[in-house]
Amino acid sequence: MHKRILLMTIAALLVCWAPVGMADDGGGFVTGTATAGAHISDSTDNPVRVGEYVNLEDFEDVMADMVLDLFGGTPNTLYTVGLTYRDNSTKSIDFNLWTKNYISADFGYDSFIHNMDHDYLQNMQAKEASVDADGNFVPGGKQIYHTDNDPMGRYFIQYEKFHGNVKVDLPFMEGGQVYGGYGEQTRSGFKQTMTIDHCAFCHVESNAQRIDQRTETWTAGIKGTVGKASVQYEYTSRDYYDHTGAPERRWLNASHPVNGGSEEEFASRDIFEDVTLPYGQSADSEKDVHNVAMKVDLDRAGTLKGSYTHTKSTNDFTNIEGKVDAFSAGYAVKLNPNWRLTARFLTYEDKVDDYFVDLPNFRAYDTTYGNLDFDWNRISAANRTVTQGDVNLNWKLAKRKHLNFSWRLQVIDRDAMAQNQTNYIFDGINPGNDGATLVPSEPYADKTTINRLKLRYNARLGMKGNYNFTYTYTNVDKPYMNPWAGCEHSLQGTGSAHTGGAAEGRVYYYQRQRYGNGTNMPSQAHQFALRGSYQLSPRTSISAFANYAHDKNDDLNVYEYTRDMFTPGINLWTAPSDRLLFTLGWDNMWVQSNANMCPPFFDG
């Protein structure tokens, strides 16, 4: 906060300094508008969704409105000032200054409120039915239920954003400049946080959680041109802080949900029970970014660009580090008056520390079929090496007619596209006579190769209009997916330890013999876009657009994923007379997609 106050003080001094300089220089000017007023709001029924970004606290009170826009300057100075005040939660200010004395600066502050819905969890209530000795249906013992510890809670987040940047020109170097900046974003308020107890979603508990988060960003850099080469170096440091302590709750003793027995059996499947623990914790983190960029002007031979970026991120709670090294290069040349070629190359490696997950043994008491060690080494799904190339060719077919062709090839090589904690291998060994063996999983790793072709034609319709058409085809070999994410074979065979009391072939257990791959990423995608505008008369113009996309993935093992989207729209501007002006518009978005549904059964 003290940094923000310091920078706002500098901004205020600069604001004061600008008119002083104007007075010294003479010939200054100031133009703008100032608005002062008031508003009052009232609501009926539920105001939260309809007033999603409105401060609901000040309803039925008269609130001041203020808007100020200034543009001023002198022969050596230009500045703008903007200020908006609607209520204590919704306000903004910005200031920009340019001088001939090598200094320019900009400062800004914005704030607004976001109201959020309250999930009442009413859908989380059900109880199994049992049959008594007379054959009548009676309520059973197992149930799904919820507890809302804040039933009257209203949730909101207050966003605030501040930035301040100062640039100083270096007169001894062409394009030379040093610059620095500070930015701060804060989120404060309350949100709804849910926790689940043992047995997953049978008991969902809701609480209000306080939010007080802050992100600070410092930036410093230098740039300049020597001969035909322009060079820039920039350093960015970003820190994230959560100023709230994580809330806590009590997790129950693990036991049979109806009779309270079988504690040893239930406890052996948990890593904690009968204990108070924090939840919803957000870890402090820090990030440092170094970037070096160069651009060389090769005159008629084109322009060459290159950059290198090194990023290091640290999670201060787990001490896990992530590093990214990225190289990029680009070349642009005008081949002849009608042809222009652009080529780009990018490669980066993202590597996050592995994390060893140390777990108590599963079913430790069962030394015959259990006592299984599922400690595992988590390999981050963020780890990857990405290589990407782009070629763009622009062809001027005729006056006001252009054809553009581009091709992108991207290869994403991951150490672990996905990694489940355990796999259930149906090998007839252990546990259970029929048997399926739980083993620590191996990461599922594979390369994703993306080819994207894009064709675009644009033309002008004389002086009155223009239109363009774009077609994009994308082919993805092995798109990102969650392997073995859903769908289970029922346990099979006879004498299974897991089939007691149920008919064969009807017992399903979470994470056993899952085999269905799941994704909403296409292996093939077609996209069409058409848009145009035309001036019908000096008083009327029309514009329209239509987008259609068809995605599909027929590489999955249990279903074919499809997604279709159609988005048309039309706008009309007309001025029937000098005193009447209309703008009319219509747009529509239609989306249809499918997914494979494998619902879990209550009680297994």
Next chain:
Amino acid sequence: MFFVNANLTASPKVSFFMEGVYTTAKGSFDPFDLPLPDDIPADVAISPDHVGDSKGAYDFTGIGDYSDLDYTTLEGTFGVNYKLDQRATLYGSVNVVDLQDDQTYVYGDLTGNIVTYATGMTVGF
């Protein structure tokens, strides 16, 4: 979504402005069936809520009703400007936002309405 915006200069001193936006948003699941193994008998009632046969206990055709979304939002603004002189203008406006929730479920009934009256003066310099 439909929107309309109109400005009318009624006289050198008086002008009116109007804006309206009408938005509908709907979403739903198609009903689906859950195929079951053939060994499940079809003529055994499973629970009072699933009268019929045992396969009815696994009837998911109603899931679309639970997951429907159906919102309609109408926002309208009407205002008037009165020019006092070349630099100063008085204004007054009323803004109405009305949301109709026709499929209440997880978040309860989100139907709501907000009316805002505003007035003030703008000075140019």
